[in-house]
Amino acid sequence: MAVSAAESVNLTKAIARLAARARDCRLCEHELPHEPRPVFRVEHAAPIIIIGQAPGRRVHETGVPWNDASGRLLREWLGVSDADFYEPTKFAILPTGLCYPGTVRGKGDLPPLPRCAPEWHPRFLKLLNPTLHFRVLIGAYAIAHHLPDHARRPVSDVVAEYEQFAAGGVIPLPHPSPRNRRFLRERPWFERELLPWLRPIIAKILAETANSPRIS
Template identity: 50%
Template sequence: MLADVRACRICEEHLPLGPRPVVRMAVSAPIMIIGQAPGTKVHETGLPWNDASGDRLRDWLHMSRAEFYDPARLAIMPMGFCYPGRFDRGGDLPPRPECAPAWHDLLWRHLPNIRLTLLIGQYAQARYLGAKRARTMTETVRQFERYLEDGFLPMPHPSWRNTAWIRKNPWFETDLLPVLRDRVQAAL
């Protein structure tokens, strides 16, 4: 299945750097991370979260690089598997809309051991929380305990662009991060 995903070309004509689907997982993984889409550095290396955002995410999780990149521990599946390009004004475009409908359900069927799914950013939260999510991403993340029973933990993107958001919402570090770390350790 992973070979099929990595050979995917369904949105090739829309990708400025060409297709390079980035996904990592093993059947035994108890934790799923669903983010947005690879950036340019991840596209170049083929390694998910291999950038400053990944450094911050690993810090939030209290995980080393070796632990984080062990597919038997963490499955990593973005909403869009390839780098989508950039807006003229800066920042990456949204994930391509073809990926999740084409691949997510198929991949989930091979992941029977997932006990915790981290929904990073609004696109993952929209798909997996649907009508249950709050009006804004901030409200959804703030109400994270509502979703834990279903195995989901919504989070902001760990990008440097969200540093001001993190400062403005100190409850994220005081309330959510300890729960995140406890849940990750329990799932592992």
């Protein structure tokens, strides 16, 4: 949907105000094992929003989303460079939990804080909607929150219906964590069929965005 220059200015200001409030969020300060540090990037012009699980330790420490092995694999899956991925007019990045939830020794990261997505996602998505093409849902928590009717299904079953979901503006993916290597090995269709289907779609959206006049 085309956005007028005036609308673009208003959306930019509204997103900046909302982002400032989210960065100051302390809702889970008594549940987190550290000071809240929300890590996300949202600009209204982004045509694709990446909705993952929650920052890991490295992301929490650096403040840079997807700045880890999972992020490298995700960019490979999408067929995009680091520069494109971190260009906020191309990708918005909003995890299901904005703060690192902590880790259980030997078991990996804890789940995203449950109050986070209901608190922040609807407000950000409302402001992104005029330009948004796709929500890329990564992993079980993002799928459960954004596709609640499919929350109880195995992630692989939901991902396997990628073409059907894409028609509704959603692309469900498994989490690209190194812990998921076995999941991917056992589902060769993911690399053989889904990724070659996905990359041209992402490239086309980014090319269209690059060719459209900047009005913000």
